[in-house]
Amino acid sequence: MKKLKFDPLNMIICGIGGQGNVLASEIVSSTLNDMGYRVAVGETYGASQRGGSVMSHVRVSETEDFGVLIPSGEAHIIIGFEPLETLRMARQYANKETMIIYDPRPVYxxxxxxxNQTYPPVEEISKELLALARETHAVHAADIAMEVGDSRAANIVLLGAFSRLPGSPLSTGELSEILAQRFQGEALEINRKAFASGCSAMDLKGGNHQ
Incomplete structure (x- = not known):
């Protein structure tokens, strides 16, 4: 168990119903728990079956049990599966030390x-995210998942990218190992490819921005 940069380390994983963000938060939190951290998880659901908001709070500590809800402005990491949902969370929870990984592909x-409604240009969303946070990383997870053979693996792509984020409490190896515990056969192979592609996407970016 390595020392956390922040204690508690506050993470938000957000998206809309059906994108797999709840599974992603469960994988992250259970892996951290298995490593010996104290983990609190809280989830909020909108009309998730109709594409509503779904958000998980994940709070991690080396020694203490914290409440499940992250206070406003105190998220250290935000993982977003949809750009506008990511922005909504960032407006409430980000600060100048927050790191954001998100898929810039809109789900209208x-x-x-x-x-009947309008959706803001993704370029404007990206600019505001960058203004709200320390650094942002746009990873085209849904597109990458389709390239490896299963659009449902976008959540695993983002977990791969997350493992490469400076300050991530989980290494690439630690998250990769748990895939074999959760998937079998062809699903395991696809998710391994998705995870590796997410890692590569972050490595290719190099810098701290879009």
């Missing part, structure tokens, strides 16, 4: 598809 609500 029904109101937008019907022409």
């Amino acid at each position: 609500p029904l109101g937008v598809l019907q022409g």
